[in-house]
Amino acid sequence: MARLLAGRVLSSALVILGSLVLVFAILYVLPGDPTDTILDPAVATPEMVANLRAQLGVDQPFHIQFIRYFEKMIQGDFGQSLVTSEPVLDKIVEHFPATIALTVASSLVSVTVGLVLGVLSAVHRNRLIDIVARIIGLFGISMPTFWSGILLIVLFSLQLGWFPAMGSNGWRTLVLPAITLGIVGAGFIVRMVRSSMLDIIDEQFIVTLRSKGLTERAIMYRHALRNALIPAVTMIGMIVGEMLAGTVVIETVFSRQGIGRIISDALMAKDLPVVQGVIFFSAIVYVAVNLLVDLSYSVIDPRVRRST
């Protein structure tokens, strides 16, 4: 167990480092640079651009820029935003909580809705509830969030006035974005849980259990569901990543604070230190969640525990 953990942590660290290098390289080869945002191209003279480029250090070759960045980063200095001069760490500390709240809330929606509908539709295969659940699943997967988000805003905020259309202070502002984002993950979980439940129901040991005289309810919820949970939990790990990425759109649609907004603005402005910082912390969250998911297998399924 300890060895497994150590290995996982090490490979996680490599993933994070890899993501740093990759993002740095991608941003480096993209055309344009931060001076495009800082200086109005209709006004700036070539000297002004050159001076600013030198000041920001973006005139240096790739490896120099990366080494400079990395040296500072391991000392806990993520640099300053090129646009506002604000320390990147301050920005992240300010904006991460709202994104985490949204990610947790929407994951909760995904898991609850996904599990309940998935189980119901498997248990009542081909009945009305199954069809409804499958339609909801299809909807969740195929509807773009920027569209479903606006639909929810129009209905529940602008028409009914139940929830605010914008902001990121308080649980009421969390409801609509969490549903918008959560329904996507729910769609995936519904399909996953349903199909794995159906696979298991057809297996021999279920027949054995039936023959032992267990009630159908006990068979479904104690045996079938628990076995179907493993792929669902794997899915959850991926969904958290999906939710984190989804915040880029959702935070804009619902005018929320958060790292999704920060990173999309920073990308537009080619504000490298900010992009790097946000990617770094997002990678940590993503890797950590997947680490937890891996470890949770052994809790849910004793076979995994014994085999390691």
Place this chain on the structure above:
Amino acid sequence: MKNRYSFRRTATVLIALALALSACATNNTANNTSNNAAANTGSGAAAAGDTKETAADDTAAAQGGELSYALATSPDSLDPHRSGLAVAVRVIRTIYDSLVVQLPDNSIKPWLATSWTVSEDGKSYTFKLREDVKFHDGTPFNAEAVKYNFDRILDSATKAANAAALLAPYQSSEVIDEYTVKLNLATPSRAFLGNLSQALLGIVSPTAAKKDGDQFGQHPVGTGPYKFVSWQENAEIKVARNESYAWAPEIVKNTGAPYLDGIAFKIVPEEATRIGSVQSGQVLAGETVPPQNIVALKSDPNFQLLSANTVGLPYTLFFNLERAPWNDAKARQAVKYAVDVDAIVKTLYLGTYDRAWSPLTPGTFGYDATLENSVKPDIEKANALLDELGWTKGADGIREKDGKKLTLQYVDATPNREKRNDIAVIIQQQLKAIGIAVNVEITKDVRTVVFTNGAYDLYGNSQVNSDPNALYAFYHTYDPKGRASLSRLSDPAIDKLLEQGLVEPDDTKRAEIYKEIQHYIVDQAIVLPIYVFPYTVAAAKSVEGIVFDSLGYPLFNDATVKP
């Protein structure tokens, strides 16, 4: 068997609980702040009205209340010398004052300066300053402060961009006495006073700017009618009434402190949400209304639409005069007659934007109104001009000459700001009718494609500016060592006029000079002026007194919110 069940059950329950708890934890803390915020926005006007009841009796206008105002994008910095975004200027204008103010009739009036004299050679400006002005942090406003501000813009450590361009040709300041300052220019400039009136040359507190350095943009301190309170990035910027404000410029009625307790600028990028929140009462006002909503709002009795045309250069398509065949006036005129600008403006903006006729917008000094309705689409004339040049239609309907097809490289930027990409597509269709193959290139990297490589036949741009000298940067022969102008025009006669316009002291003569330049540009079809961008605000009926300055930025000195 039994044991394992219970273990599994506990584990499952624990996982669920952990998830639920972590969610609750964030929910609870967030909940508290939400209650406060709700009080501020939803019933803000009423709540604040109560506390100000007694004060309200003294003045005719409704005192108190908070105005919530939704912005379309987030300001980059609230340091006027460093920012370059129009959205930042809307907030900056509430916090900072300028030395002078420009009225809609283009006259320059006192603000922080009470009077000024210009030297004979036009190269030095001596300002007498108000003696009763204090910055929000208590620092007194004086000649030293003015000198510090302008020197700060020149200092490369400030990373000033647009402010530095506006301040040119400023060289140095001399403090004559505590309330007299002399600004020296390298060359005379009639645009200088107008530029001084712009918010980007607003006066910042020297104490605060020195203290916060690079971070000053997050902790702005000025002398303006509102004091900075807080900035939650991407969410909200709050400013509160500056109680001791008593130096409002002539452009507003209220000479004292503003009536509002404060303004909450909310950042709401999504168009539908922004305008919808105004309609549902979640905010009192929202900016940049899309054309389809403008039409709907105008007919809605519960809301009002405020609008101000921006001033300077309208959205204009520039030919690159260094690229054949568009270096020939007849070829350009053919395009001018083939493009139906009215159709474009009506189709894309539903009649909510005004069509531009001149390289200057109405409202800019020297604008020539006689150019209005001077051009009508005329396909026959366009065809005749191209025939005359020897371009003949090939089998595919595209004209050819000496085996070369008649093509036009139309470059535009992404994202599709103000539907400009759609203009490109419509013009592509319209020019096909006279046998020109338009190649539309939408790029993110305008700096390289347009400004460095000059790889365009047609490229659109606009500029908010307080003076017709804005034309200089676009139409004067460019320095071969420096960056090319967008039109790449090089005509000694126009150069001379532009140079005269910059220094001509007599207003009537100066206006004549700019009229001549405008006529030349339109007749020679150097550019195709397309539309004048209106700054629009949707607001509840209870909001009154928002006025716009000469550049189209909102001023909130007179604003009130009826409880």
